[in-house]
Amino acid sequence: QHHCAVFLQLGHVGPSNPAHITGVQPIAASSLSGDQKPQEEDAVARALTTPEIETIVTKWSKGVERAKRAGFDGVEIHGGHGYLINSFLSRAYNKRQDEYGPQSFQSRAKFAIDILNAARQLVDPDFVIGIRFNGAEYGLKEGMTSEETQEFAQIFEAVGYDYINVTGFGYGPSSLHLLLLPEQIRYPEPEGAAIPLAKMVKWPGVLDPPAAAIKKMVSIPVVVLGSLDAEHGGRILREGWADLIGYGRALLADPELPKKVIEGRPKDIRPCMHCIQCLGCYDDQKLGGLLPLAALVKRCNAG
Numbered sequence: 001q002h003h004c005a006v007f008l009q010l011g012h013v014g015p016s017n018p019a020h021i022t023g024v025q026p027i028a029a030s031s032l033s034g035d036q037k038p039q040e041e042d043a044v045a046r047a048l049t050t051p052e053i054e055t056i057v058t059k060w061s062k063g064v065e066r067a068k069r070a071g072f073d074g075v076e077i078h079g080g081h082g083y084l085i086n087s088f089l090s091r092a093y094n095k096r097q098d099e100y101g102p103q104s105f106q107s108r109a110k111f112a113i114d115i116l117n118a119a120r121q122l123v124d125p126d127f128v129i130g131i132r133f134n135g136a137e138y139g140l141k142e143g144m145t146s147e148e149t150q151e152f153a154q155i156f157e158a159v160g161y162d163y164i165n166v167t168g169f170g171y172g173p174s175s176l177h178l179l180l181l182p183e184q185i186r187y188p189e190p191e192g193a194a195i196p197l198a199k200m201v202k203w204p205g206v207l208d209p210p211a212a213a214i215k216k217m218v219s220i221p222v223v224v225l226g227s228l229d230a231e232h233g234g235r236i237l238r239e240g241w242a243d244l245i246g247y248g249r250a251l252l253a254d255p256e257l258p259k260k261v262i263e264g265r266p267k268d269i270r271p272c273m274h275c276i277q278c279l280g281c282y283d284d285q286k287l288g289g290l291l292p293l294a295a296l297v298k299r300c301n302a303g
Helices: 051-071 084-089 105-120 148-158 174-180 194-202 208-215 230-239 249-253 257-262 292-303
Strands: 006-012 074-078 126-139 164-170 222-224
Touching: 006 051, 006 126, 006 222, 051 074, 051 105, 074 105, 084 105, 084 126, 126 194, 126 208, 148 208, 164 194, 164 208, 208 222, 208 230, 230 257, 249 257, 249 292
Parallel strands: 006 074, 074 126, 126 164, 164 222
Antiparallel strands: none
16 A cells, blocks of 8 residues: 555574574584584584475475465565575585585575575566575684675576675674674674774675675675665665665664655654664563564654
8 A cells, every 4th residue: 555565584594593492403504513603602403404405495485475475576585694595605504515515606505596496486477586695704714705695696696586685694702793783893892803893894884895796796686784874875876886775773763764765854864773672572481572563663763
C-alpha cells in the first residue's frame, strides 16, 4: 500500500550459532578449535558433509520459493559476518579438501552459487535475488581482503545474483566486530588490535572503501551501509561509490527519513543517537526474546 518493494533476508548463522542458548552445535565449512577459531567465543562448529550441504541448499531454495509465494518482491541471501556462507568464502574458516574448499575463488563461492541455482529453478527469472557478504574482514591473517571480495563480486554477478549488499566484519578483540556499529569502535577507548582499525574508521562511511572497490568491478547494483546519515548517503551516490544506501537503526529512530529527504526536509529528520538500545533487546535466557518493532521505534523516539 506504500508503493515500495519489500525484500526478505534469508540467512543461516552457521558457526556464529550461540550454542549456549540454542543447545545445538554450530555448523560450518570446517571444524576449527582453539587458536584456529576466528571468533574465540564461538563454540566448536561441526564441519558439514557434502550431502548435508546439498540438503541445506535445497532448504534455502525452498525458503526463497516461500518468500515469493508470500508476496515478497525479492530476497537477500545473507553471506556476511561470521555466518554459514561466509565460512565457505573466507580462508580463515574454510579448510576443506573437496569441491567446496579454499583452492580457488570459484570453489569458495560454490555454496552460494548452488543456493542461487537451486532457487532459480523454483522462482521466476524476474524475482530479485541479491547477496550480502563481507567487503573486507579485519583482525584475521587469512580474512578476506578487498581484492578478494572484488573477485567474489564478479563471480556472483556472472552467475546471476541481481545485486550485492556490502557489509564487513572484524575478529579478535571484542570491539572489532563493532565494524557493524562503527561509531562504537572508538567508545569508550579502543584496545589492542582495535586501535589500528579505530584510526581507519571515518564514521560514517567505514564500509565505503570496500563497497566502492566492488562497485568498480560489477554492473549490478551495489548497496552500502554502516551507520550512515542522509548527508553522507547522498555523498556516496554523488561520488558513485554505490547505487543504494542501506539504513537500519536510522529508520528505527525515524521511519520517515526517506520521505523527509525526498521532500528536502533533512533538518526535520530525527537522528539515531547510537545508544544501541535497539540491540539490547535480546533475552539471554532464551532464543527469540526480541522486542516487537513497534516497541523499538517507541524506545528510540522516546530517547
